[in-house]
Amino acid sequence: MSTAVQLDWEKTQMDAQRQARKKRMKNLRTGLLFTSPVLLGYSIFIVVPLVITFVLSFTDYSIGAPMHFIGWSNFTDMFSGRDMFFYPAVKATFYYVFVSVPVGIVFAFFVAVLLNQKIKARAFFRGVFYLPVIIPIASAGIIWMWMLQPDFGVVNYMLQTLHLPTSLWLASDNTVIPTLILFSLWNSGSMIVIFLAGLQGIPAHLYEALEVDGGNAWHKLRYITIPMSSPIIFFNTVMGFINAFQTFVQPMVMTSGNSGSGAAAMGGPDNASLLYVLYLFQNAFRFSKMGAASANAVLLFIVTLIFTFLIFRFSKSFVHYEGDGKRS
Amino acid sequence: MTKQRRTTKILLYLLLISGTIFALFPFYWMLRTALVGSDLIFEITPTFFPKHLEFHNFRDALQAQPFDRFFLNSSIVTVANIVGVLLSSSLCAYGFSRVDWPGRDRVFGVMLTALMLPFAVVMIPQFIGWRTLHLTDTLAPLIIPAYFGGGLFNIFLLRQFYMGIPRDLDEAAFMDGANHFTVFRRIIMPLSSQSMIVVGLFTFLNNWNDYLAPMIYLSSEKNYTLMLGLTLFQGAYSSQWNLMMAAVSLVVLPSLIIFLFAQKYFIQGIAMTGVKG
Numbered sequence: 001m002s003t004a005v006q007l008d009w010e011k012t013q014m015d016a017q018r019q020a021r022k023k024r025m026k027n028l029r030t031g032l033l034f035t036s037p038v039l040l041g042y043s044i045f046i047v048v049p050l051v052i053t054f055v056l057s058f059t060d061y062s063i064g065a066p067m068h069f070i071g072w073s074n075f076t077d078m079f080s081g082r083d084m085f086f087y088p089a090v091k092a093t094f095y096y097v098f099v100s101v102p103v104g105i106v107f108a109f110f111v112a113v114l115l116n117q118k119i120k121a122r123a124f125f126r127g128v129f130y131l132p133v134i135i136p137i138a139s140a141g142i143i144w145m146w147m148l149q150p151d152f153g154v155v156n157y158m159l160q161t162l163h164l165p166t167s168l169w170l171a172s173d174n175t176v177i178p179t180l181i182l183f184s185l186w187n188s189g190s191m192i193v194i195f196l197a198g199l200q201g202i203p204a205h206l207y208e209a210l211e212v213d214g215g216n217a218w219h220k221l222r223y224i225t226i227p228m229s230s231p232i233i234f235f236n237t238v239m240g241f242i243n244a245f246q247t248f249v250q251p252m253v254m255t256s257g258n259s260g261s262g263a264a265a266m267g268g269p270d271n272a273s274l275l276y277v278l279y280l281f282q283n284a285f286r287f288s289k290m291g292a293a294s295a296n297a298v299l300l301f302i303v304t305l306i307f308t309f310l311i312f313r314f315s316k317s318f319v320h321y322e323g324d325g326k327r328s
Numbered sequence: 329m330t331k332q333r334r335t336t337k338i339l340l341y342l343l344l345i346s347g348t349i350f351a352l353f354p355f356y357w358m359l360r361t362a363l364v365g366s367d368l369i370f371e372i373t374p375t376f377f378p379k380h381l382e383f384h385n386f387r388d389a390l391q392a393q394p395f396d397r398f399f400l401n402s403s404i405v406t407v408a409n410i411v412g413v414l415l416s417s418s419l420c421a422y423g424f425s426r427v428d429w430p431g432r433d434r435v436f437g438v439m440l441t442a443l444m445l446p447f448a449v450v451m452i453p454q455f456i457g458w459r460t461l462h463l464t465d466t467l468a469p470l471i472i473p474a475y476f477g478g479g480l481f482n483i484f485l486l487r488q489f490y491m492g493i494p495r496d497l498d499e500a501a502f503m504d505g506a507n508h509f510t511v512f513r514r515i516i517m518p519l520s521s522q523s524m525i526v527v528g529l530f531t532f533l534n535n536w537n538d539y540l541a542p543m544i545y546l547s548s549e550k551n552y553t554l555m556l557g558l559t560l561f562q563g564a565y566s567s568q569w570n571l572m573m574a575a576v577s578l579v580v581l582p583s584l585i586i587f588l589f590a591q592k593y594f595i596q597g598i599a600m601t602g603v604k605g
Contacts, residue, residue: 039435049453049454119340131584136580147357154357297452
C-alpha cells in the first residue's frame, strides 16, 4: 500500500518536473523569437565586422586590388611615424578630448545648478539650452563657420567693437581646437538636461538640514549637491569621453575644406584638427587604405576598452550611490 | 540679508540671459544672413537689423540644388527607420523583460557592452559588406539595420519602461489563454505609447541629422540626403553666405518644428536615460 502511494507521488513529481522543463523550453523559444532581430543584428553588424576589422588590420586591403597579409606593418607604420598623419591625429584628439570633456562637464553642471534655483521660466531656459542639440551638427557647423569667419564674421566684429582681441578661430592651427571646444560647449544641452534631472531628484530635506546647521550656498554645493550627483557626473563623464573620441562631423564640415581633395585638406589647418575618426576615415575612403584604416580602428577599439575599464575602476572611489551599504 | 538675496537673484538672471544669448544668437544670425542681399554679406560693419528682407534667397537656394530630391531621400530614410526601430526594438525589449528564459539577462548584458563600441571600429567591414551586396549608393544600408534590433540604446530604454509595468496584467491575460504575442500587442504596446514616442523622436533626429553614414554609402547626387546636399551646396557657393544660410535654415526647420511641439518628450527621454541608466 505504502509503496503504491510513494510511486504515485514520485510520478506526480516527475510530471511536475517534466512540465517545468517543458515550460522553460517553451519560454526559451519565445524569448529567442522575440529577441531574434537584435540577436541577428548584433552578429551581423557588430560581432562579424569586429572580427573582420581585426583580420583586415594585418592586410594591405584596398578596394579593387589583390589583398596580402603583411603582418604588423600597419601598426609599425603608425607608431614609427611612417604614416605621417598618425601622430598629428593622436595629438589633436588628446588635446580635444582631455580639454573638452572636463570643461564641458563643469560648464554643464554649472548651468544645471543655475537652472535648479528658484527661477521663473525654468522650462523656457532649459529648452533654450537644449535647442542647439536638436539641429544637425553639420548645419550648426556651417553657421559657426560663417559667424567665426576671420574678416567678415560677426564674432570678430563684436570683439573689435568691445576692444577685445580678435581671433582667427578655425583658420589658425593654434585656435582651431579651442574653437571646436567652444562649439562643443554650445552643444552640451543633453548633459545639462541630464544633470538637471538628477539635481531635481535630490531631497529638499537635506538642504533644509544643512540650513539649520548654518550652512551656506558653498556648503550646500560641496556637501550635498556634488556628492549626491556623483553617479550622474560619472555617467556624463563616461558618455562624454566616448562621444568626444568619436567626434567626426565637426572637423569634417568645419575644417576640412570641400574644394581640395589633396592630402592636407582634411582636419586643417596644418592637420591641427585631424581628429582620430576623421584620420581613420581619410585613410579608408580618401586614400583607399582599408587595411591601414582597420589597424587605426583596432587601436581605437583598444583605447576605448581601456578607457571604459579605467573609468569604471576609478569611479568606485568617488561615486556615491544613495543607500549603498556595500560599495563593491 | 534680503539685499544680498536680491543681488544673487539679479546675478543669476544675468548669467541665464547671457547663456540664452550664447545659445540662440547663432540661430538669429543664420536667419538674418538668410534674409539679406549679397551686398550686405561682406560689410566691415555688419547690420544687425537689416531694413530690406530678401525672401527670394530661400527660393534661390532651393533652386540651386535639387533639394526636393534630397528632401525626399531624407524623408524615406527617416520614416523607414522610425517604423523599423519601433517595431524591432519593442519586440526585443519585450523578449528581454517579460519572457523568462534562461540566460536572458546575461545575453542582454553582453549586448549592452556594444553601446560603448565606436561606429568607426566596425565601419569598414560594414561598408565592404554592403558593397559586396551591390547596395552601396542606395538607401538600403541606411535603412535595413533599423529592422535588426533598432539600436541597443532604444531596446535598453524600452526595456527599462516595460519592467515597470505590473506583471499581474500579463498573468491575468495568460489565465484567459493569451500568448506572449497577444500580451505584447494588447497590453504592453498600448501602455508604453509615451516611451515609444520618445524612441520615435530620437530616431527621427538621428536619421534626419545623420551625416557620416550617408557620406560613406551615397556617391551619386540623386541619392543624397539633405545633410549631404547641404555640404554639396557649401562647396559650390562657398562665398554666397546668404544663400548658404537660407539653405541651412530650411534644413534646420523640420527639427525645430518637431522640437517646439514635442519638447516635453525630448527632455523626458534624455533625463530618463541619464538618471535611470
